[in-house]
Amino acid sequence: MNGKAARPTISDVAKAAKTGKTSVSRYLNGEQNALSDDLRGRIERAIAELDYRPSQMARGLKRGRTRLIGLIIADITNPYSVDVLSGIEAACREKGFTPLVCNTNNEVDQELHYLDLLRSYQVEGIVVNAVGMREEGLNRLQQSALPMVLIDRKIPDFACDMVGLDNIQAATTATEHLIEQGFEALLFLSEPLGMVNTRHERLRAFRSTLGRHSGIIAENAETPLHEAERIDNTLREFHSRH
Known part of the structure; x- marks a missing residue:
């Protein structure tokens, strides 16, 4: 037998306060001026005694507002992503929203999974730091009709706000x-x-700039920036050649 106590419901609060669920709902929704002082007191005591905590998700869905913002991050270990997360969390807190953070670990399939998951939670908007969404993912984004912002990514033929820098410049x-x-x-x-x-874009700009100068030795290398040993090896090899 499971000894864990059942979570109190609004019906339990109503019973303890000797009133109906409608009155308790009004109390929880801030319509307390419609209740007598005595009734407000009974409901308040019942909530405290039962340690009742209403489901914010259920209340949000009922009102059509979840106050949730979905955030799909390509690599949560990237220092850039950490700064992005910090800024988004601060902005959400200021406006009364809660971010739901999904780390795809640079896997496109995970992007699609999290996109469907966030839509099931009925988030009110999505911020995407996408790796490289395929057509299937783009179609799902367009069909969702959700307010959306892309971070440091551009998706061809996809009308959407984007926050980033001028990579070429x-x-x-x-x-x-x-x-x-x-x-x-x-x-x-x-x-x-x-x-x-x-x-x-950044690599093309690098090569284009070098094309205007002669006598410069240039190479490019790709490696996950969180793998310090691989970066050190790449730098040592480059120095040994030049």
Whole structure:
């Protein structure tokens, strides 16, 4: 036999307060001015004695507002993702929303799974730091008709707000700066490019900038940025060659 006590319900509160469920619902929904002082007191004491905590999900669904924001992150270990998470959480807290964070670990199939999961929770909006969604995922996003923002990703032929930087200008400025400082061998080190078009943009800008300068040795390498040993090996090999 399971000794865990059953979670108290609104019916239990109504019974303890000697009233109906409608009055308890009004109390919980902030319509306390419709109740007498005596009734408000009885409901308040019943809630405290039973340690009743209403299901915010159920109440949100009933009102058509869950106050939930879905957040799909490609790699939660990436320092950039940590900063993004912090900013989104602060903005949600300020506006009275709660973020539901899903880490795909750079796996496209996980993106589709979490997208369906977030829709089942009836989130009110989605923030996506996508790896490289395929057509199936794009169709699901478009059909959801949810407010959506992409983080540091661009999806061709997909009308959606995007927050990021000018990748071409950023990579060009960084490369020009190194050349101006007199460096003659440059390594473009990146997370695996995969289908992430913003990463490809940065690499193209790097190569395009070098094309305007002669005598510069340049290479590019791809490695997960959280794998410190692989990064060290890549840098040592580059230095040994140049």
